[in-house]
Amino acid sequence: MPEYTLKLRRYLPESGEAPYWEEFKIDLEGTRSVLDGILQAKDRDDGSIGIRCSCRAAICGSCGVRVNGRPTLACHTHLDKAAEASSDGTIQVEPMGNMPVIKDLIVDMDAVHWKKMRRVTPWLIPEGDPP
Numbered sequence: 841m842p843e844y845t846l847k848l849r850r851y852l853p854e855s856g857e858a859p860y861w862e863e864f865k866i867d868l869e870g871t872r873s874v875l876d877g878i879l880q881a882k883d884r885d886d887g888s889i890g891i892r893c894s895c896r897a898a899i900c901g902s903c904g905v906r907v908n909g910r911p912t913l914a915c916h917t918h919l920d921k922a923a924e925a926s927s928d929g930t931i932q933v934e935p936m937g938n939m940p941v942i943k944d945l946i947v948d949m950d951a952v953h954w955k956k957m958r959r960v961t962p963w964l965i966p967e968g969d970p971p
Contacts, residue, residue, distance in 0.1 A: 843867050844919050846877050848889065849934035850944050859941075862886075863930070870920025874931060875903050877919055878945070890944035905945050906934045914945075 844866045851859035864881035875893055882889040891914070893903040898916035905914050908926050914933070922931045939947035 841867050842870055842920070844870075844877060844923055845930045846874075846881055847930050847932045848878070848881070848944065849932075850889075851935075851941050852943055853941065861932075866919070868919060870923075871918055873915050874905075874907055874917045874919060874922055874933060875914035877931070878914060878933065890942070890946045892946045902949075904936050904947075906936060908932050911936060 846864045846866055847861050848864065849859055850862050864877075864885050866877040866880055868877055868880060873896075875891070875896065878889065878891050879893075882891065891903065891905075893915060894900045895902075896915045898913050901913065903914040904911065906912070907914070907917050907922050908931065910925075919931065923929050926932065933945065935941050935945045935947050939949060942948050
């Protein structure tokens with residue numbers, strides 16, 4: 841089974857320390873997702889890794905991260921493709937850059953995303969009196 845190296849950006853704002861990088865060895869098939877690799881590292885190596893995921897089917901967007909500097913969904917990105925796109929074969933994973941970081945790869949979606957969604961009126965408003 842192939843072995844991949846995940847380089848995760850770790851950060852805990854309450855600690856007062858600067859963000860740092862930590863590497864994890866993953867042994868999964870290349871067709872598995874980066875999210876599966878992160879979850880394996882969380883399960884086997886460090887249970888404190890923070891990642892948000894929900895549907896695991898590229899629908900909800902909660903696992904949005906930057907892989908090798910490019911924004912993507914962790915559940916939709918294959919390990920082999922991410923390793924090929926990397927300059928040194930290490931898959932670099934960091935949180936999205938447009939939202940405040942809560943912990944590790946978890947960002948505060950309320951700060952930007954959900955505020956914009958609440959401003960949208962998802963129905964038509966007719967002119968004049970209702971029929």
